[in-house]
Every structure is written in structure tokens, then in C-alpha cells.
Amino acid sequence: MADLLRVEHLRKSYTSGRPWGRKPPPALNDVSVSVARGRTLGLVGESGSGKSTLGRCILGLTRPDSGAVIFDGVEVQALSGRALADFRRRVQPVFQDPFGSLDPRWSAGRSVRESLDCFGIGAPADRERRVLDLFDRVGLNPALAGRLPTHLSGGQRQRVGIAAALASEPELIIADEPVSALDMSVQAQILNLLMDLQKDLGVASVFISHDLGVVEHVSDEIAVMYRGEIVETGDTETVMTSPRHDYTRTLLAAIPRPRSSAPRRPPCPQPT
Amino acid sequence: MTATANLPAKSLEVGTPRRSPRHFILLGGLILALLALVAIAAPLIAPHDPESVDVHRVLGAPDLQHPFGSDVLGRDVASRVIYGLRASLLVSVSAVLASLILAVPLGLLAGYFGRWVDSTISRTLDLILVFPAMLLAVTFIAILGPGSVIAALAIAVIYLPILARVMRTSTLIVARNDYVAGSRARGASHLRVLVTHVAPNAFGPAIVQASVLSAFALQLEAGLSFLGLGTQPPTPSLGGMLADGREVLIQAPWVEIFPGLVIVVAVLGFTFLGEGLRRIFDPRGVGE
Amino acid sequence: MSVILSLDNVGVRFNTAGAAQPAPAVDGVSLQVHRGEIFGIVGESGSGKSTLANAVMDLLPANAAVSGSIRINDREVVGLDDEALRSMRGDEVSMIFQDPTASLDPTWPVGDQIAETIRAHYPVTARQAKARAIALMGEVGIADAAARYGDVPHRFSGGQRQRIVIAAALANNPQLLVADEPTTALDVTIQAQVLQLIDKLRRDHGTTVLLITHDLGVVSMICDRVGVMYGGKLLETATTEALFANPAHPYTRALFAANPAGAPRGARLPVIPAEWSVESLREAELLRAAIGAANG
Numbered sequence: 017m018a019d020l021l022r023v024e025h026l027r028k029s030y031t032s033g034r035p036w037g038r039k040p041p042p043a044l045n046d047v048s049v050s051v052a053r054g055r056t057l058g059l060v061g062e063s064g065s066g067k068s069t070l071g072r073c074i075l076g077l078t079r080p081d082s083g084a085v086i087f088d089g090v091e092v093q094a095l096s097g098r099a100l101a102d103f104r105r106r107v108q109p110v111f112q113d114p115f116g117s118l119d120p121r122w123s124a125g126r127s128v129r130e131s132l133d134c135f136g137i138g139a140p141a142d143r144e145r146r147v148l149d150l151f152d153r154v155g156l157n158p159a160l161a162g163r164l165p166t167h168l169s170g171g172q173r174q175r176v177g178i179a180a181a182l183a184s185e186p187e188l189i190i191a192d193e194p195v196s197a198l199d200m201s202v203q204a205q206i207l208n209l210l211m212d213l214q215k216d217l218g219v220a221s222v223f224i225s226h227d228l229g230v231v232e233h234v235s236d237e238i239a240v241m242y243r244g245e246i247v248e249t250g251d252t253e254t255v256m257t258s259p260r261h262d263y264t265r266t267l268l269a270a271i272p273r274p275r276s277s278a279p280r281r282p283p284c285p286q287p288t
Numbered sequence: 289m290t291a292t293a294n295l296p297a298k299s300l301e302v303g304t305p306r307r308s309p310r311h312f313i314l315l316g317g318l319i320l321a322l323l324a325l326v327a328i329a330a331p332l333i334a335p336h337d338p339e340s341v342d343v344h345r346v347l348g349a350p351d352l353q354h355p356f357g358s359d360v361l362g363r364d365v366a367s368r369v370i371y372g373l374r375a376s377l378l379v380s381v382s383a384v385l386a387s388l389i390l391a392v393p394l395g396l397l398a399g400y401f402g403r404w405v406d407s408t409i410s411r412t413l414d415l416i417l418v419f420p421a422m423l424l425a426v427t428f429i430a431i432l433g434p435g436s437v438i439a440a441l442a443i444a445v446i447y448l449p450i451l452a453r454v455m456r457t458s459t460l461i462v463a464r465n466d467y468v469a470g471s472r473a474r475g476a477s478h479l480r481v482l483v484t485h486v487a488p489n490a491f492g493p494a495i496v497q498a499s500v501l502s503a504f505a506l507q508l509e510a511g512l513s514f515l516g517l518g519t520q521p522p523t524p525s526l527g528g529m530l531a532d533g534r535e536v537l538i539q540a541p542w543v544e545i546f547p548g549l550v551i552v553v554a555v556l557g558f559t560f561l562g563e564g565l566r567r568i569f570d571p572r573g574v575g576e
Numbered sequence: 577m578s579v580i581l582s583l584d585n586v587g588v589r590f591n592t593a594g595a596a597q598p599a600p601a602v603d604g605v606s607l608q609v610h611r612g613e614i615f616g617i618v619g620e621s622g623s624g625k626s627t628l629a630n631a632v633m634d635l636l637p638a639n640a641a642v643s644g645s646i647r648i649n650d651r652e653v654v655g656l657d658d659e660a661l662r663s664m665r666g667d668e669v670s671m672i673f674q675d676p677t678a679s680l681d682p683t684w685p686v687g688d689q690i691a692e693t694i695r696a697h698y699p700v701t702a703r704q705a706k707a708r709a710i711a712l713m714g715e716v717g718i719a720d721a722a723a724r725y726g727d728v729p730h731r732f733s734g735g736q737r738q739r740i741v742i743a744a745a746l747a748n749n750p751q752l753l754v755a756d757e758p759t760t761a762l763d764v765t766i767q768a769q770v771l772q773l774i775d776k777l778r779r780d781h782g783t784t785v786l787l788i789t790h791d792l793g794v795v796s797m798i799c800d801r802v803g804v805m806y807g808g809k810l811l812e813t814a815t816t817e818a819l820f821a822n823p824a825h826p827y828t829r830a831l832f833a834a835n836p837a838g839a840p841r842g843a844r845l846p847v848i849p850a851e852w853s854v855e856s857l858r859e860a861e862l863l864r865a866a867i868g869a870a871n872g
Contacts, residue, residue, distance in 0.1 A: 062763035062764070062765065063763055072469070075469075075473050076473075077469050077472060077473065101475055104472075104473055104474070104475050105475060107473070108473060108474070109466075109469065109470055109473045111466035111469075111470060112466070116464075116465030116466050116467055117465075117466040117467055117470060118467055119465075119467045119471075119485050119489065120489065121488055121489060122467075127467075130471060130474050130476065131474035131475055134474055134475035134476045134477075134480070135474075135475045167862060169854075169855045169858035169859065170621075170858075171855050172855070177470075180470070180474065183474075184474065184475070199620035199621050199790065199854045200620060200790070200792070200831055200834050200835060201620060201830065201831060201834050201847070201848035201852075201853055201854060201855075202853075202854060202855060203834065203836070204833075204834035204835075204836065204845035204846070204847055204848070205845075205847050207836055207845060208844050208845055208847065211842060211844065212844075226763065226764065227764070227837075228764070228837075229793075229835070229836055229837025230836050230837070232836075232837070232841065233836035233837070233839060233841060233842070233845075234836075234842065252841065253841075266765050267764065267765065269768070270764040270765045270767065270768045271764070271793065271837055
């Protein structure tokens, strides 16, 4: 099967901001990954590993120094005009919640509607109904459409963010730490939502997170990033059970597990 | 608990230094509204013609007919203050508004696009900032000639880099938010992102700064007129009246005091308004 | 086993001007922490876990009203005067916070910051304080401590900064260390190291630790016993093994089930029922705020 997204030998350095001092290490150093249609690539790494920069490069929001992002056979950097708009429609971001993923002055409904207006999807009169459908789709009460982000809970805000991403019916979602700011109980709901959407709509995704436990749960394949490089990549089962790189092993060992250790997961009855 | 906690909690709440911004805005707004009303309605409420000379009333003390007294040429000080306020407010407010209209797009562009756009805009504006405000204004007027329009223009140019820099900084902060990147990804053009997301969220600090600068502009206008470079006689202006009154300060203090007082009150009004706005836009004040 | 910290029916309520009667942030919490153990308090946002920690340290803002009894070494803390509190805070208890950067003065050499804390508690010379500070830095795992004594905080990594904060907290040999989310701001690999450090200190010095966290994984790694909080209430306490093997409360069970680590890959995670969801807590809070605004 042809890959939906291919990232080839991507390099990106940021200037240090001050003229003196050491040059910071590159944010991306010869990074190559690929995602097939409908599949999920988990991108795991610590802060500063370059995983977010990679996400922004894929979205076309940051220009790499060299290398190529190829979406559905076309190089993204060469796109402009209608072709670029079409690419943007097909690749959508979901961000970490409380750090400003929704405009504080915009109602939830307006944020979801934005891409319908920008891409000119559907008749203008029809868009209001579409927005409410999207609210329904992500499990939000349509009555919340009029609320400002400050009057929504973290989980609700993240659902609004997901609805906004889904509005243009994308084929690839770049989710950058979509659940790390959420409470455990809410995190489970959002993960469920993302997995359901993937199953129902066949969207492919790049799931970026520092939490290997979360990444393992949702991903078909995992790429481990460390200091701007992909140090290990493979299907989830292989990476989790027989990691080849030292850093992956460190990450695995750092996943907190119950000390009694016998069951990998504490036995827990379903809540009724 | 601690000793302070033994006091009733209510009194501690009230005693905290964070006054509601509403008080400041209300007070500042009230002062400015009053002054603006006086300035607009000058022809209706001024008791006399501000420019009519009366040799019989030279340096006349305040009385019922002339509540603020008369000046060296026997002109009614009250009427001159009212018209002077009109001229001064017009110059300072229009100067700051003009400055703001230019500074907002410049700051937005510099902060949002960064790189060479930022360096070009910022370095050019820095050139203005190199000179002291008064010197710049005087130089400007020396080239273009005195007058209230030129004075307003000079003030606008002086404050342009300050306002643009404030706008640039808040733009930098707002542009870092994910909703800006998200909006681009949702197909919005740069212009659309700037107008719908960045500008509304970055505008607050510039408004605050503009309000505070209006107070300075009023003083600057008064200073220029005092030097004879701003509003030209016989048209009254607050600064020009200060210059006139200076020579007769001992015999007829009213010629100096009343325009001076009005300047103080107007400056206070702008400052209160600015302080109130600052507290509203202060991120910690969002919950208020 | 002797009890070092004993809470009896502790409640905390914040009085906010204008708002309707606020819900208590902490409600009827009773528990006992034994000498030398690491006691974890785990909960999601709004559970009151941090408020409880601050109540133990008497660090609550002035508008907080504390009820019930908090006893440290059999001495009542609630209602204690400032002077007695200050000496107690220094000699018996210490606290470390989530953000090590905020706990350190950015312009001061870190060694001096530790030495200053030592001199505030013991009548020692500057030289002795410095020697002790270097020893403490070594103990918390700062390599080449003597050479790094004079470095300012930003020359250290986040994990090293938290180690230095811990060193400063140990300056007075506290019997009880209250740690509020001490590893939340750190990368996972660093988190494990800092937790190991806390565990080592407990074993070497017998320091009792009250560890506040939202992370069940952290609990499982070093806590001996755990209390689970939700909505200001303590739902259950148990040894870590017992809690993970057989959680008694439905909320705890649901919380465990919601953890994706180790759950069957790609399977839907069981969702916490609405009555135990932090989302409903948040809705209720917004509702109260709206009512308060309407009345005020």
C-alpha cells in the first residue's frame, strides 16, 4: 500500500536567538518516517527531542532546512494556491489543550466553523447545521456551541479542538500531545474518541506524545525521537517487547508500573 | 492559623491592593467625558469671546462676570481655558489616534512575520526613538513651520515607535498560540489570521499605552505651544496660556493657575483610564 | 509504629467575596502517616490534594478557613501562632513544589541558597554551612558538587534543579517532607531518577514523605501507602499493593481502568461514570460561579 505521508531526510535548525553562544543542536537531524492510510504513527520523545517541530513541518507551518514532506505523492513545500489549500484541508492538527489551542475570544461553535468558512465547505446556510453535527460527532452537547473556551472544561475544550480538525474531513491528523494536559479520567475519554474516529472515518494520524504508555495504546507503529533524531522505529509490538535502542529501553523502564509487578496492569473490574 | 487569619476574612478581602479596574475606568472616563463635553460645547458655554481684547479689564481679578479673571490683554481667562482645552485635546487625541492607526499594522506585521519584515520595520522606527521627544518635535516644526496640525503630526511621529513596539511585543506573544497555527492549518490566509485572531487578542496593550500616551501628548502639546511652536496666537491653547501667564505670575496668578489646573485634571483622566484598561487587559485580571 | 502526621476531620473552605456558599475544597479528611513511610495522596484536578498539602504546611491564603485537627509530632498546627509555626516549619517539616525553577532565586548561586537555609536553622559559620551545602548537593546526586556550588539555577537542567530544591529542603533534617507533584514538570526518565532519590533519602535518613500526585504510576513506584481523593474527600486509604491489587472504591477502580498503559492495545478504555467525573465537578463549579455572579 502506498504511504499517505512520507517524510524524507528532514533537517531543521533554529538560530540560538543571540549572536554569541553555542549553536543549539538541530531540532531535526535527518528524520525520515512514513504513515500509511488509516494507520497511526506514534511519535514519542522527551521535551526538546524535536517531535513537535516534526509535527509542524508535516503541517507545513514550519519550513525545514532540507529534506521533503511528501503527502499523497506530492511534495508539500512546492505547493501553493489552490493545491496548498487542498493539502491543508486534508491534513489537520489537534493541539495540547490549555496552552492556547482555542482563541479565547471565539465561541466554541465559531472555532469549529472556521475551517468550513475558510475552505468554503458546504453552503453558508448549511454550515451552522454542520457545526452542530460535528459537536454531536465528538460527543459534545450542541448547547455548548455558544460558550467561550474559559467556560468549558479541559475535556470539552479538547473535543472542540477535535471537532474543528474534523470539520474539513481530513485524511491525516497530526495530534501533538492531545491528552497530556488532561486528567486521567478525561484522557481515557479523549483517547477513546480519537480511536473511534479513526475506526469510523479511516483517518490516518501522527500521535505525538512524551508518554509511551499512551502512545503504545493508540499506535500501530512507533518512532522514538531523541535529540532531533529517530533512534528507533517499528511496529508497536516489536518496539515495546524487544526495543533495540538504549534510549527506548530507558523510556520503557521509566513507564511507571505497579510494584507488585506480577500483572502488567492492575486487575480492575469494569465500573458498572 | 496565622495571626492575620484571625481577622475577619472579609476585611482582608477588601483591603487587598487589587481595586477593581472598573473604578479607574469610571473615574478616568468621567473626567475625560466632562472635559470633552466642555471642549465640544465651547461656543455654547464660553461666557465671552476668547479673543476679544478689553483694555479696561487688563489682569482683572476673578469676579462673577469673569470667574477666572482676565489676562494681560483683558481677555476672559475662563473662555480662553475652554477654547484652549478644545485645541489641546484635539491636537493630543488626534495625534495619538493617528499614531495608533499607523502603529497597529506596523507592529502586527513585524511581530507576526518576523525575520526581515521585523528588522526592516523595527530598525526604521528605532531611528525615531534615538532622539529625545521634545528635540524631535522642535526639529520637525523647524522644518515644516509652527502650527497645531504640524504639532499633532510631530507628536504622532514621536509616539509611533512606542506604540508599534508595544503592538509588536503583544503580537509576538499571541502569535505563539496554537490557535494561530491551527487557523493557518484550517485554511485561513495570513491576512485573515492577523485580522480575526491576532489583532483582537494583541490589541489590548496598545490601547492601554495609547491612553497613557494621550496624557503625555497633552503635556507635549502644551510644551510646544508654550514655546510658541504649537497652536498659534491669538487662538488660545493651554500651553500658550501658561507662557502668557508666566510673566504676570505674581500680580495675576489666575492667568497661570487655571489653564495649569485643567492640564493636570486632563492628564489625570487619561492616566486613570489607562490604568483601568491596563488592569482589564492584564492576564491576571481576566477573572474580574 | 509511631505517628508523625495525624489529620482528624480536616476541612478547608475558601471564602470568596460575592460568590454563593462555596463547596469545601477539602472535606472531612482523616488519616495518619507513620514515621519513615512514603504516603501518597493521589487525585485528579479539583480533588483538593494540593490544598490539603498546603493546609499541613499552613501555606493557605488568608481567605481559607481550616477546621478539624492537624497534628505534627502530636502538636496541633491549626490555630498555632506565627512564631511557633515558623520554628516548626523549619525544624520538623519541609516542602518541595512542582516547579523547581520557581523555588530558586534565578540570580543566586544555588550553593549559597542551600547554605542560607542551613544558617537560618543552625548556628554555624559560613564555612561550615558551605561545607554542609556541598555535602547535601553531593548527596542528592549533583556530580562535582564543590565545583558547581557557585552556579546559578539556569545552568542546571530541570531534573538537577529539582535535586537542588530537594537538597535545600533537607538542609534542616526535616522529619516530614511534603512533596507536591515533585516530578510532574520533568521528563519521564528524569522523573524516575528523582523518585529514586526521594526513596533513597527516606531509607538513609528515615524522612517521612507525604507525596501529592495525580499520577498512579508515581504512586506505584515509591509509595508505601496511598490515599485516593476526589472532590475534596478522601475516598480510601490502603497499602500500595492492596490498592493496586484490589481497589475498594468504584472511583479508584474506574481510575485504574482508565489508564492506557498496559490496557489491551487499541481497545476502548472504560470511562469513569459521570458521578465520579472531574468534568461534572467543573460543570458544577461553573454553575456555582454563574449563580454567584447573578446574585452578586
